[in-house]
Amino acid sequence: MAEAVESPGDPETTTSRPLMRDLKAVGKKFMHVLYPRKSNTLLRDWDLWGPLILCVTLALMLQRGSVDSEKDGGPQFAEVFVIVWFGAVTITLNSKLLGGNISFFQSLCVLGYCILPLTMAMLVCRLVLLAEPGPINFMVRLFVVIIMFAWSIVASTAFLADSQPPNRKALAVYPVFLFYFVISWMILTFTPQ
């Protein structure tokens, strides 16, 4: 982790090689989220670039691009950002207070990366919404969001569950469920102008 952060700021090295290394690390973690196995890669070499990219993408896609955004009632860019980061911090604090032995940033890293399925769901929903609106449109979006929601939960539980004491696993996993549920709700109720 240390070298991934320090090398971009180091004036001696060229920027392209460390950048490629960082991008490769981020890409590798994306693959780990998409095919969750019990591996320690996400936990060992944590970084927050992936979560940041995902969060910004999600927040941008949840915007409508309308002039009169107050009447919309939908979440603003800053609100999505706050929900994702504040939610992730709260869950991390919760799991640490319950006695989990995962570090603060490792947990943020896992929760942030596991938003990837939901970001993909948002992409799909935006594409589906270009078509004719109606109940079929809604059913397709609902189906996609439910699948991706389940995928996010499975992915994050695969990484986080082992760090909790065994008699408190459910207590630590429930807030993760609530977090991804709220994000899924925001994605599902997105309506363009």
Added chain:
Amino acid sequence: MAAVDDLRFEEFGDTTTSLEANPDATTISIEDPGETPKHKPGPPKGLGREEDDELLGNDDSDKTELLAGQKKSSPFWTFEYYQTFFDVDTYQVFDRIKGSLLPIPGKNFVRLYIRSNPDLYGPFWICATLVFAIAISGNLSNFLIHLGEKTYHYVPEFRKVSIAATIIYAYAWLVPLALWGFLVWRNSKVMNIVSYSFLEIVCVYGYSLFIYIPTAILWIIPQKAVRWVLVTIALGISGSVLAMTFWPAVREDNRRIALATIVTIVLLHMLLSVGCLAYFFDAPEMDHLLTSTAAPNQTVVTAKSS
């Protein structure tokens, strides 16, 4: 929990001092919490000392207070201090939720379930779930009510989440604070056998709000009668949990003040539920009135309501 066994005192100095302070108190030794329910003497025999035993849960309240104070020994700026408030297992949280859903007359929620181990996990996450349940259900219910209208444009009213969060968390923390302050003040005037710490009161309030989560989800049904029946049931259950918890704390006091306290507690609870219903959920009848009027009025109303 090993804490209770480890902290059991050999000397009887505490018992005698507490007897001097309060000659009417029944001093009972602390046993393993798992065993005490078996020693309970059957159903309550009415007012008097037997009811005291039931409500106290066979624990001396002075000793339990002392033990609660002993547990939190780390200074408040360390992380370990706050970890003591999350020292609960899954089954304990489920037990406490079950206790808040099934108020048994004569059983005190605090003595039976919390037993000097108040947690902040339950209150915090129940309130968080309730905030989102109310906001999402309100949104969904409004959508279903206005479903047939051509001119209705669905807006996910995101602002309401922050409003709901402010209301619920303010209720779950400020009302216990006020109640605790009031009980401490009355305790200085009239000697009460039962006194609760601030965290125990927060805990009771937090768990008593659990019933509102399924209630909020069922409020999606756009029938006025159904909603009011749900309000009554939820208020009945959680109100009785609160009333039975706090009755022993004010019983020794002036009868009028005791009754006024209990009535205020239940009234505030009712205000919360009715207020949430009124603010987050549109009335179903409004829909039928609006469809008969002209369309421009409708868009004005829906724009104003978001």
